[in-house]
Amino acid sequence: MRIGLRILLGYFLIVALAAFLLMRVFTQEIKPGVRQAMEDTLADTANVLAELATDDFLAGRIDDGRFAARVRALRARDIGANIWGFRKAQAEYRIYVTDAEGLVVFDSAGRDLGRDYSRWNDVLLTLRGQYGARSTLSDPDDDSSSVMYVAAPIRDGNRVVGVLTVAKPNSAIAPFIARSERTILRWGFVLLGSALAVGLLAAWWLSRQLGGLRRYADKVTAGERATLPDAAGEFADLGRALETMRERLEGKQYVERYVHALTHELKAPLAAVRGASELLESPLPEADRLRFATNVREQSERMAQMIDKLLALAAVEHRQRIEQPTAIDVPTLIDAAVAPFADCGVQVQLHTADASGLRIRGDAFLLRQLLSNLVDNACAFSPAGGVVEVEALSDGARLQISVSDRGPGVPDYALPRVFERFFSLPRPNGRSRSSGLGLAFAAEAATLHGGGVRLEHREGGGTRAVVELPLPTIG
Incomplete structure (x- = not known):
């Protein structure tokens, strides 16, 4: 039995018993009292x-x-x-x-x-x-x-x-x-009805407050983003205590999880740097020296990029909501996200005519980084001289932005895992793997804005990344 119903039944039972005893005393005293007066x-x-x-x-x-x-x-x-x-x-x-x-x-x-x-x-x-x-x-x-x-x-x-x-x-x-008995009974029923109405209201309010806190706790337990519900009085204090406890526990677990993940992922580039540095300590032909020095530089850059992306991912994962959303012009957002890839060796084509005049609300930096990660991923897997297409569509309620390439595509076994942290696939032409954090960041940023992102096979070969975001309601 739900706590609201238990509170209602207990409250109504007490009031009904009190009203019954009161009416019984009155009715039992009416006749003797009137007869005594007579x-x-x-x-x-x-x-x-x-x-x-x-x-x-x-x-x-x-x-x-x-x-x-x-x-x-x-x-x-x-x-x-x-x-x-x-x-x-x-x-x-x-x-x-x-x-x-x-x-x-x-x-x-x-x-x-x-x-x-x-x-x-x-x-x-x-x-x-x-x-x-x-x-x-x-x-x-x-x-x-x-x-x-x-x-x-x-x-x-x-x-x-x-x-x-x-x-x-x-x-x-x-x-x-x-007549006196009828009056007492009538007002007794009014009292019971009023008590029932007050009990229902109180039970509904208590159940609503507790239900909001319970749903909040369930979402936190499930690892979902959860906003502390509005509450009053002691329930507000309880909610703030739960929020503080969640933040401290999540912070501790978050640090532990990322330290383990970062330690694991840095082992490979550190081993490569250590090996190259040991070889550089001995006399080497100029060609080998340059090759090992280049290897040290590339691995160092890879570690720096991994740390930067990991910090960015941690920042977005730790946020529960967009505190100060702003209106963002969609074509301008896409242009800013695609601009860094003008000289990446791949042609990027934009199809944003259908999104002209559309505006969404959110964090411009996070959305721009989300799209940049998808475009970067598409460029990395496209053949040299290939084409990456970015298209924006709207059905009036949601905005859909797709980034498509003609690369080798994503194997079926990898589709469920591509948004996991540090999961990456071999890049074409023997290029090194990515950090495996770009798509994880994209998924977190989309979820934070109330939307989502997915990868799917493209007809004719290649991969399409699709971002869906809600459009603000008008009126």
Whole structure:
């Protein structure tokens, strides 16, 4: 499982669990809280009504006195209230009064007059001088039919002589409880949705940062050119640490590899110089002396060229990008690359009409050296008086420059290796091998510019070197 998905699942699980527990606590507290508020109101109401009913109760006219008449008139009153979006038309109170024995002497509903309520907690506890209340189902088979009863004592002095109970069905507050639960659930789902969106965004950002660093590390491991990805915060610090580590490790390995390669390649010319110098120490005919001296000079030049080219190759291989690319006119670039070979014993023909006006972006020096290496290679393998053709074409997206010769061509076995460092083939007419670094430089320079170079057989004999480079987009 990818790290971004693991982070998302872990984050969402924590938020979902917290939201679930929070909503569960809220929903579990809504009903008790509302009922506690209703009980508090009923307790106040019962005590107020008990005071108002005391005179009629002590006078023995509790069922037909002014108190009873006013309570019964309450049922016909249109309240016409709008309470938080719910209309209330009638009072839902039921009021009954019991005597000191617990017998009902007044019932606003008119149904239980004369019944014995002495065993109900509201009456029983109040007659004992305690707080009396109960909640009872009016229909044993319906859990939503519960009714809350809250009682208050009717006193004659300090003596409890009766009980007034106010009853109200819990269903009266059910709409408020249901609406509160719906509101909590709705906002709970909004919270979960928002948490999921934030989690997705955070997981995407983390995955993007880590993915960029991982791809960078993979490219470095594979030996490819890699640009440090844009990052923020700690990821930027981590990227810079990786970049520093890469540069130091690559620098060390690069030096070790090139020291080994250079040591190996310098053995042959050094051996030739040593042998010639030993022979020159003894008397020699003038012709032999000149031949050995010439050999020393040629081998010395070969070593100097090898070191120069090796340094140039090392410089281009070590670069990860073109730091300050400039616009370069293609025909001008080709003319500058071909100019040094005007007197090389081979005719160089240019076909750049199709590239007129084309410009590419890059490092002019590297591109000029790239093409010069290809032209130099073509001239070296062309027969005396031969022709090397340089052609530039474009398809609108890429520039293709080809350098073709009519030399002996490249053997099939050598095609996959011609761009390796120090790999070279025997030159025609017994001329010494090259350093084997020119084509390696060309390949590295082309790759650095986002393109590539290849060698292929030319129809009719010879070799064609093809360089492809991207053209800048317009618009």
